[in-house]
Amino acid sequence: MQKITDVVLATERYGSAESWKYLAKDGVMERRREGTGGESKGNSIVGVFKSVFLPQGYPESVSKDYLQYQFWDTVQAFSSSLSGTLATQASLKGVGVGNQEATVAAATVTWLLRDGTGMLGRILFAWQKGSKLDSEAKKWRLFADVLNDIAMFMEILAPYFPAFFTLIVCSAGVFKSIVGVAGGATRAALTVHQARRDNMADISAKDGSQETLVNLAGLLVSLILIPLVTDNPVLTLSLFFLFTILHLFANYKAVRSVVMETFNEARLSIVLQQYLKDNQVLSPQEANKREPVFIELRKSSPIKLGVRLQDILRSPDELDLALKQSDMPYLLGVKNGCVCVCLGPETTVDDEIRAMCQAIWLSSRLSDQASRDQQRKGHWEMVQESHKLMDKVFGPFLRGVEAAGWDIKRTLLDWDEWRVEWKIKSN
Known part of the structure; x- marks a missing residue:
């Protein structure tokens, strides 16, 4: 007499839970859980608890943290x-x-x-x-x-x-x-x-x-x-x-x-400074461990994003200085020890990240006691130096952070709503 074997018709899985299979046996389709003979009462209680207090699809539907x-x-x-x-x-x-x-x-x-x-x-x-x-x-x-x-x-x-x-x-x-x-x-x-x-x-x-x-x-x-x-x-x-x-x-x-994969000022500053130091890109896990979690009452060289044009410059000559060595859709300047960034109307997310990287570099130079002599020469030279630095390092840096697992499609940078379209172009 020929022995009838079970034929697997289909398999299914609910999220990362146990998998099930459908068998054809004597013309009848039977559903059976893989690995054990049936569902225990203990597992059913755990399942009910998860469905009541955890999001549907847990853990795939939520972040790892x-x-x-x-x-x-x-x-x-x-x-x-x-x-x-x-x-x-x-x-x-x-x-x-x-x-x-x-x-x-x-x-x-x-x-x-x-x-x-x-x-x-x-x-x-x-x-x-x-x-x-x-x-x-x-x-x-x-x-x-x-x-x-x-x-x-x-x-x-x-x-x-x-x-x-x-x-x-x-x-x-x-x-x-x-x-x-x-x-x-x-x-x-x-x-x-x-x-x-x-x-x-x-x-x-x-x-x-x-x-x-x-x-x-x-x-x-x-x-x-x-x-x-x-x-x-x-x-x-x-x-x-x-x-x-x-x-x-x-x-x-x-x-x-909490391990956030999007950049705010603190996380971008940590990753950028490490990259400028040794060309290493920190992962989101490493950068989040270093991120400060206490409110700082006052920063030595604060950064203001999305400011008005008059917060950066006062004259057409200063506008020409701000545009010198740069064709980016944003302007940087230093006023009263504060790094200010003025955005154009067509700025992309990559442009915002680059502008913030320049602002972070400028802020660190302003806070550095060793850069006081350079500050006496005027801050526009420092702005132009930051443009040259970003032209050199930003492309590899952006590719590195994306490869490290950072989300660069959006940011958590604190931009204000001012947008300026300037008319003068530098030669």
Whole structure:
């Protein structure tokens, strides 16, 4: 009697999960998972958990740093939830909850003033720093979390200074409003980085589910903590500092785990300076490890991108100097120790990267103590020298960064919107 063998008709796979095959056996098509005889209950539970809390198509549909970032983000969210419970308890106590002499009107006024100042702070911060949140998402993400801890600490201390309670909680409200703007905007910027299949909405929704689960866990722990810390300021402050240290550490690890493949000023500066030093192009992983994640209050030679023409030059002679040795669709100049870049209307992404490379080189020369003698000769000579340098190195540099895995189709450089079309051409 002839033995009937199973014939494989097709195979299928769901993302990077187990593969399945369809077999023809005795005229019937049978679906069977490869490697095991069937699907276990444990695997089905894990699968349901992944489908609820992870984006569809994970891990192929997200960036490689997604899981590490989400782990530390979960830790910081849990510790922040517990710190927030302690701060909320202190705020309620400060407005008179549990105090028979307190009035509803006084508590309401305090709460309204807190919310009102917070709204004004939100508008002003978005106006002043909104354009910076994309280009420096890591810095502002960490800044927001540090400011959030400061605000909660102020709320915990506020009840012990009743004469200044309203002032303190209003200041804390302003800080928290800034946290809301910076935290939400930078989270959106990180979601853009993590989304690899135009699935920003799915990643954002699953991040909300993860945060809700963490807050639920924090709520359960808070139910145990509240009876312990009530009327015990020493234990309250001790636990707050413990949670704050954990919160800040987790946030630092979270932003450090992010590996962005697009250039902002810091990452481009790190890669360019290394290339000019030894002709080596750093990978995105190496450059992101060196990228600073703390806000710098003042730079020695700052760079302004997309400025007005009058921010670079004042006379037709200076325009001729700016165009000398260059036919690029941008102008560079130095004003009051600041490197300024003026863009033409037809500037490409490659032109923007090149202009930024020149600005970085000029900024480093201005900051270099050894270049003071050259600065006395005039900064236009330095600008012309930068054009010659870019003519020599930019082509190989751009090919090198693309080969190293950098995304040069777009940038996160902080360009302003001024565009200038100049009429004079240098001979």
